[in-house]
Amino acid sequence: MASIDIKNVRKDFGPVSVLKGVDLAIASGEFAVLVGPSGCGKSTLLRLIAGLEDASSGEIHIGGRRVDDLPPRDRDIAMVFQSYALYPHMNVRDNMGYSLRLKRTPQARIAEIVGRAGAKLGLEALGERKPRELSGGQRQRVAMGRAIVRNPKAFLFDEPLSNLDARMREQMRFEIRKLHRDLGATSVYVTHDQIEAMTMADRIVAMNAGIIQQVGTPLELYDDPANVFVAGFIGSPAMNFLTGEARRGETGVALSVGGKAFCTLPQAVAVPEDGRVTIGIRPERIRIGVGAGQAVEAAADLVETTGAASVVHVDLAGQAMKIFTTERLQLSQGQRIPLAIEAKDVCLFDPAGGGRLR
Amino acid sequence: MSATVSLPTGSRARRRLLMFEPYLYSAPALLLVAATTLIPIVIGISYAFRNIMLLDPTSGDFVGLDNFRELLRDASFWNALKNTVVWTASCVGFQFLFGLILALMLNRPFPGRALIQATIFLPWAIPTFLVGMNWSWLLNPAIGPLPHWAYALGLMNAPDNILSDPDYALWGPIFAGIWWGTPFFAITLLAALQSIPREIYEAAEIDGAGGLERFRSITLPFLAPTMVITVLLRTIWVANSPELIVVMTKGGPADASQIVASYVFTQAYQGLNFGYASAVATALVLLLLVYAFLLIAIRQTMLGRR
Amino acid sequence: MRGSPRVRLIKWSLHYGVLFLFVVAALFPLYWLVKISLTPNDSLYTHSIDLWPATISLEHYATVIGNSDFLLFFRNSIIVSGVTAIASTLLAAAAGYAFSRFVFRGRYWIVGVMLVTQMFPLVIVITPIFSIFGPLGLTNSLTGLIIIYTAFNIPFATFLMQSFFDGIPKELEEAAMIDGATRFKALLQIIAPLTLPGIAATMGFCFTGAWGEILFALLLNSAASTSTFPVGLLLYSTRATIEFGPMMAAGVLALLPVCIFFFLIQRYLVQGLTAGAVKG
Numbered sequence: 001m002a003s004i005d006i007k008n009v010r011k012d013f014g015p016v017s018v019l020k021g022v023d024l025a026i027a028s029g030e031f032a033v034l035v036g037p038s039g040c041g042k043s044t045l046l047r048l049i050a051g052l053e054d055a056s057s058g059e060i061h062i063g064g065r066r067v068d069d070l071p072p073r074d075r076d077i078a079m080v081f082q083s084y085a086l087y088p089h090m091n092v093r094d095n096m097g098y099s100l101r102l103k104r105t106p107q108a109r110i111a112e113i114v115g116r117a118g119a120k121l122g123l124e125a126l127g128e129r130k131p132r133e134l135s136g137g138q139r140q141r142v143a144m145g146r147a148i149v150r151n152p153k154a155f156l157f158d159e160p161l162s163n164l165d166a167r168m169r170e171q172m173r174f175e176i177r178k179l180h181r182d183l184g185a186t187s188v189y190v191t192h193d194q195i196e197a198m199t200m201a202d203r204i205v206a207m208n209a210g211i212i213q214q215v216g217t218p219l220e221l222y223d224d225p226a227n228v229f230v231a232g233f234i235g236s237p238a239m240n241f242l243t244g245e246a247r248r249g250e251t252g253v254a255l256s257v258g259g260k261a262f263c264t265l266p267q268a269v270a271v272p273e274d275g276r277v278t279i280g281i282r283p284e285r286i287r288i289g290v291g292a293g294q295a296v297e298a299a300a301d302l303v304e305t306t307g308a309a310s311v312v313h314v315d316l317a318g319q320a321m322k323i324f325t326t327e328r329l330q331l332s333q334g335q336r337i338p339l340a341i342e343a344k345d346v347c348l349f350d351p352a353g354g355g356r357l358r
Numbered sequence: 359m360s361a362t363v364s365l366p367t368g369s370r371a372r373r374r375l376l377m378f379e380p381y382l383y384s385a386p387a388l389l390l391v392a393a394t395t396l397i398p399i400v401i402g403i404s405y406a407f408r409n410i411m412l413l414d415p416t417s418g419d420f421v422g423l424d425n426f427r428e429l430l431r432d433a434s435f436w437n438a439l440k441n442t443v444v445w446t447a448s449c450v451g452f453q454f455l456f457g458l459i460l461a462l463m464l465n466r467p468f469p470g471r472a473l474i475q476a477t478i479f480l481p482w483a484i485p486t487f488l489v490g491m492n493w494s495w496l497l498n499p500a501i502g503p504l505p506h507w508a509y510a511l512g513l514m515n516a517p518d519n520i521l522s523d524p525d526y527a528l529w530g531p532i533f534a535g536i537w538w539g540t541p542f543f544a545i546t547l548l549a550a551l552q553s554i555p556r557e558i559y560e561a562a563e564i565d566g567a568g569g570l571e572r573f574r575s576i577t578l579p580f581l582a583p584t585m586v587i588t589v590l591l592r593t594i595w596v597a598n599s600p601e602l603i604v605v606m607t608k609g610g611p612a613d614a615s616q617i618v619a620s621y622v623f624t625q626a627y628q629g630l631n632f633g634y635a636s637a638v639a640t641a642l643v644l645l646l647l648v649y650a651f652l653l654i655a656i657r658q659t660m661l662g663r664r
Numbered sequence: 665m666r667g668s669p670r671v672r673l674i675k676w677s678l679h680y681g682v683l684f685l686f687v688v689a690a691l692f693p694l695y696w697l698v699k700i701s702l703t704p705n706d707s708l709y710t711h712s713i714d715l716w717p718a719t720i721s722l723e724h725y726a727t728v729i730g731n732s733d734f735l736l737f738f739r740n741s742i743i744v745s746g747v748t749a750i751a752s753t754l755l756a757a758a759a760g761y762a763f764s765r766f767v768f769r770g771r772y773w774i775v776g777v778m779l780v781t782q783m784f785p786l787v788i789v790i791t792p793i794f795s796i797f798g799p800l801g802l803t804n805s806l807t808g809l810i811i812i813y814t815a816f817n818i819p820f821a822t823f824l825m826q827s828f829f830d831g832i833p834k835e836l837e838e839a840a841m842i843d844g845a846t847r848f849k850a851l852l853q854i855i856a857p858l859t860l861p862g863i864a865a866t867m868g869f870c871f872t873g874a875w876g877e878i879l880f881a882l883l884l885n886s887a888a889s890t891s892t893f894p895v896g897l898l899l900y901s902t903r904a905t906i907e908f909g910p911m912m913a914a915g916v917l918a919l920l921p922v923c924i925f926f927f928l929i930q931r932y933l934v935q936g937l938t939a940g941a942v943k944g
Contacts, residue, residue: 050838050842051841051842052838052841052842054376071841071846072838072841072842073841073842073843073844073845073846077842078842079838079839079842081835081838081839082835083833083835085833085835085836085838085839086839087836087839087840087854088836088858089857089858098840098843099843099844102843102844102845102849103844146839146843150843377768379762379766379847380762380765380766380768380771381762381768381770383758383759383761383762383766384758384759384762384763384774386755386758386759387755387756387758387759387818387822388759388774388777388778390755390811390814390815390818391777391778391781391815391818391819392777393815394789394793394811394812394815394816395781395784395789395815395816396777396781397792398788398789398792398793398796399781399784399788399789399792401792401795401796402788402789402790402791402792403788405791405792410791410795456686459682460686463679463682463683468679474683474687477687477690477691478683478686478687478690480690480691480694480926481690481693483872483922483923483925483926484694484919484922485872485875485876485894485918485919485922486876486878487876487877487878487894487897487898488876488894488897488915488918488919489693491897491898491901491911491915492693492694492696492697492915493693494901495696495697495700495908495912496693496696500709500908501700501708501709501908502696502713503696503713503715506713537689537690537693541690594783597785598784598785598786598787600787600879601878601879604878604879604882605878605898619785619787622785622787622788622790623787623790623879623883626787626790626791626794626883627882627883632791632794632795635787635790635791636788636791636792639785639787639788639790639791640788642785642787642788643784643785643788646783646784646785650783
């Protein structure tokens with residue numbers, strides 16, 4: 001078990017910068033999730049930690065030891081690949097025991113360790129099978145087993161669940177989490193799926209365009225996003241963004257959308273010179289009906305329901321907005337509905353740089 | 359590679375060694391190719407400007423362009439040049455035509471396809487020298503049926519061996535070449551055909567395109583790049599390959615069936631005149647270069663027009 | 665194939681008819697070779713163009729096998745082709761692996777050089793190689809032929825091996841390297857076992873390439889003791905008194921290793937030929 005420290009790491013592929021100076025400290029025993037859209041550099045960062053790629057500059061420390069110039073085999077880490085990368089010509093037991101065999105561990109000891117890991121993952125009956133004879137979920141488990149027999153300083157996961165179907169993914173999410181609780185090993189988990197990030201992480205590292213956008217617990221990122229990217233990426237259905245105007249008045253900062261009053265924020269909030277702002281509000285924080293806050297009128301467009309809840313698409317002064325509700329509503333197209341919006345649920349962003357206005 | 363283990367960890371040495379790794383893997387192959395192909399090509403071209411007779415130790419002088427002057431006056435060379443065009447065009451043309459027909463017919467599943475395909479591809483696996491010998495036996499009236507059949511059909515005045523007829527000798531190797539090379543085109547074009555997504559044909563059929571229309575508007579455009587590349591590369595390869603001619607006619611009778619490549623070989627093998635053989639070979643290289651540049655130029659203008 | 669039953673019948677008859685012609689054309693020369701090799705001498709010339717032999721005998725095969733020269737040629741060819749297949753596949757596997765897995769400076773040029781050597785007429789190197797090999801004692805030597813054949817096979821074999829390596833995900837080595845293997849160990853223990861069919865196919869291609877080569881074999885090795893089978897057969901066919909029966913029996917024997925190879929690697933033919941399209 002060890003901490004991982006990344007100091008000002010850059011990675012260029014020719015003229016293309018994939019990582020533009022990354023600083024990150026992952027505490028010992030922490031489950032950190034790197035999340036972001038494809039091409040954001042999260043996988044490259046993971047491969048740098050693993051030693052599968054060399055950083056262009058910067059330092060990587062694992063357990064206080066600088067590892068930049070160590071080959072992967074000397075970094076004492078284990079990795080679970082998206083494709084699982086099980087050795088096709090070896091059976092499950094040999095797949096899991098390969099790293100121990102390379103370390104010249106005695107046969108009996110290998111059998112014992114592999115047996116214990118297999119039991120933990122429910123693979124006892126599959127020891128003789130070849131990878132091609134396993135289901136997706138079983139392959140995933142073998143890949144995990146191969147990682148835990150190493151007893152490494154850190155686990156690296158590269159989108160390990162993206163080849164599974166939705167139900168299996170839910171199941172494995174839970175199992176990986178439980179395994180982490182049992183082993184307590186430092187883990188770095190890469191995914192493009194924000195639900196995986198939210199449900200699994202101790203801390204989320206949100207990345208975009210080779211830059212870390214925000215680091216924090218799932219709820220910190222959800223409730224208090226640092227910029228438009230994080231606000232839009234985390235949460236489903238995604239946060240609504242409206243183009244609006246902010247004018248400072250007697251009672252506070254008055255927000256309007258398309259000339260209609262939207263909500264009034266406290267005086268403390270910063271507002272750009274020209275008053276143009278991006279207003280962010282999460283779909284489940286909008287209530288339909290007249291409440292304590294200001295009422296805004298919108299036109300209903302379409303209702304999507306999953307049974308448990310519904311998403312109502314509405315039109316607010318020409319801008320589309322989604323509302324998430326557990327009420328079952330019968331709305332006809334064009335029907336006018338009042339919306340209650342509270343000031344504490346509104347995030348303001350600078351339309352120019354996308355940064356949060358506080 | 360095992361040397362990495364002993365290196366001090368954390369040093370920059372590993373990174374430097376890693377940079378060498380791909381060269382370590384590719385160096386043996388590259389060095390051997392360079393030593394036995396690249397360097398001899400350069401030496402071979404230099405021979406073209408010298409007077410080198412194999413069994414004459416006093417030879418070896420630098421003679422400038424003498425060999426090339428002789429070449430321009432050499433009727434056999436000009437005939438070989440003409441034959442090279444006939445040989446290459448007929449071989450590649452017929453191989454392509456038959457290969458395309460086969461590929462189209464083998465593209466759809468039908469009972470017995472696997473067996474028919476394996477049988478039709480078999481000639482490609484036969485070593486060239488044996489192809490040549492086999493065909494020269496077939497054309498030999500003493501034991502081969504072909505002259506007798508041609509005579510019976512009225513194609514020949516007598517069941518003679520065309521390999522000893524100066525006017526038709528080149529056609530013996532051409533027949534053998536077509537027989538041997540057709541499977542190559544069939545397999546390549548078949549592979550290209552099978553990579554065309556079935557949905558495109560289905561969509562075209564739903565849109566009302568008939569069989570010919572589908573061939574014209576889907577098959578041909580999809581196949582065109584493979585066709586062009588294989589034909590062009592095959593042309594170079596066939597023009598460069600004298601084996602069938604060497605085996606079947608040795609370029610005879612009296613150099614009548616010589617192509618430039620086989621002329622080089624017979625000059626070196628029988629004449630032992632290395633200087634002159636190299637000059638002929640260099641001329642062949644120049645011709646191929648001209649061919650390549652023409653192709654590139656045509657490609658550029660076609661791209662430019664688009 | 666749509667249309668009325670009548671039209672469909674005509675279409676299918678045409679389809680099979682044309683294919684039948686192709687099959688006959690492909691097989692006939694080989695059939696004739698076998699037929700003559702099995703026809704005993706007494707009926708060989710009198711019934712030379714009968715489609716079916718009146719009597720069958722193995723006497724020509726006995727003559728060939730009893731002829732020590734052909735056994736020697738066969739042995740020489742097996743040695744030359746076998747060593748060539750192993751050597752060129754090993755070197756090509758290493759180079760093909762580098763091309764498949766690494767992006768490195770000069771890669772483009774190395775590939776270019778290999779392609780160019782394939783475009784050059786081989787006849788231009790005949791005289792220089794003869795002059796270089798002579799003083800080194802590599803003419804009239806099996807080693808000389810092995811060196812030449814290995815070098816000529818390498819570019820094609822490299823592209824072939826590269827295509828096989830490209831088919832194996834690079835995550836497998838990465839997993840092995842994380843598991844504690846060096847890259848070389850990962851190559852030997854993880855990648856090589858998975859490439860075995862490809863290695864076998866490449867060896868087959870190189871073996872047949874060397875088995876059938878005749879120009880360099882003719883020029884470099886004039887002594888009977890170092891002649892390969894093609895040279896032996898060709899020189900036999902130009903002797904004053906030609907015995908067609910034994911010659912064709914020898915031809916059939918020359919076909920044997922090649923046919924074995926053909927049926928073993930048939931399913932790799934397409935891949936070989938696609939790489940061959942690059943080779944030209």
